[in-house]
Amino acid sequence: MRNRRSLVAAIAFIALIIGACGGGAAPSGTLGPLSGDIRISGWSSSPTEDALLQDSINAFMAANPTVKVKWEPIAQDYETVLKTNLAAGTEADVFYADIFWIDSLMKTGKLLALDDLMAKSGVKKDDFVPSLINAFSYQGKTYGIPKDFNTLGLVYNKDLFKAANVAEPTNDWTWNDLSAAAKKLTSGSVVGLSLPADAARFMPFLWQAGGDLNNINNAAGQAAADFYTGFEAKDNVSKLPSELGMGWAGEAFEKGKAAMVFEGGWLPADLNNNFKSVNYGVVQMPKGTAAKSNLIFTVSYSISAKTKNPTAAWALANYLTGSDNQTKVLKAGFALPTRQALSSQITNPNSKAIFDGAPYGKPFNYASANTGKVNDEINKALESIILKKSSTKDALDKLATTIKPLLQ
Structure with a gap:
């Protein structure tokens, strides 16, 4: 997968x-x-x-x-x-x-x-x-x-950054830097960022905000969810891969539909083998309001x-x-x-x-044997916020109730 x-x-x-x-x-x-x-x-x-x-x-x-x-x-x-x-x-x-x-x-x-x-x-x-x-x-x-x-790393398209006159990201980037760049890079059919409704991309942001699964609907959890989903739901500078006609965010990057994505080494591997014309770079994930974190x-x-x-x-x-x-x-x-x-x-x-x-x-086992089930529920909550089917608070309150027995 x-x-x-x-x-x-x-x-x-x-x-x-x-x-x-x-x-x-x-x-x-x-x-x-x-x-x-x-x-x-x-x-x-x-x-x-x-x-x-x-x-x-x-x-x-x-x-x-x-x-x-x-x-x-x-x-x-x-x-x-x-x-x-x-x-x-x-x-x-x-x-x-x-x-x-x-x-x-x-x-x-x-x-x-x-x-x-x-x-x-x-x-x-x-x-x-x-x-x-x-x-x-x-x-x-x-x-x-x-x-x-x-x-995970922040994979970015160097040519799109240059065309938008945006300085390339660094390992010292913050959430604010990411947000500002995504806005400047969004133009026409190209979005600054493609963020999927995916726990495997969202969880580092939750930890970066000082949040955790056991209290995912507290202030830190809401801040992380607002930031992650806000790229599309609020600022319209991100699109779900499916909305771009792509199977995953990496494909959106490979096809020039997204200037930035968060992926692991599998994306550079695919780029080097099958999309050699894409001029890309990779830096660490940005620092959040509380700390650096990753998966x-x-x-x-x-x-x-x-x-x-x-x-x-x-x-x-x-x-x-x-x-x-x-x-x-x-x-x-x-x-x-x-x-x-x-x-x-x-x-x-x-x-x-x-x-x-x-x-x-x-490690990618934050809910032990129930990590897969918890991920599914997180994905549903993220999608409901991104597509404006529910507020962040309502989605996280429901999520907290659903996953509580899975975290025991």
Whole structure:
């Protein structure tokens, strides 16, 4: 889906800007001899990505010839298939777990706590971006190692900014700067901004205003909703993607219908591959009235609590998230690194803007297992305000009542 496209394929634009990268292999520590068969499953995003992962698996097996690893990609409805397999006891030893729904797996004992194995291997939580590794922790235990990640950035059309005589945005932009630019950039069939009725775009604005889901209809929540929806409902400088005849905001940007959008690395990847004539830039999300904030989309390598070979399973997960392999994936252009030591390798301002959103970002599981349901209700409320079917207060009061039991 456009909100949370595959986190790996989403960031292919990094390949254009990564230089020579260093970094040692994941430490082997004192795991001892490894042997046995291991299965690993995840979603299949593209033949190129699958081939890259298989190459990494082959390298792991070459270094550990007594371990046999089988890659089992799941082509469709990954979450449903994985949870069905977990219920039946047929899951792979190692598998992708999305931050969007891993919470329920951690709380129900489906995953192996990795802390003892990490300690034996010399792997520390501090090796990883804190907001990422913490997203896969529960009650002091670690249940996944972040595979890669994404945040949101302000993607803007440089040519449209120049034509409107508007200074390009910076990482220091505020809400006021965004609003002023959107008004100046709106002309004819081009809107300054395309904001969808989408919780995955609105939530950072709620946090930037000092709001939260538990009190979404308080003053901070109303300020955030007024600001977000006001671009269209009040100032007429934004349009829903559907009103522009587009499937998502990124398409509106690609087709020159919107001068600015808030998207992750999937949009630069698509621009670089399919819309090379678009002259674009990316900066961090603007600072709100209370703080900077962002949304983190991330995936882990997790291990089944029922695996019969936890040591070899961990060795594989550790290898795939080690510095050497993350560097290889970076060079291929398929991921943002989760290891802090590799952050210096990202020097291009476009990709760095996406990476630098992590320290002040919050993971995309703010309502735990009910995040999807809460998102649906937020989307309905935003659309009703944008299309002037209800006032901000009425929409948020109704929303607060609806989501309250989902937040328990």
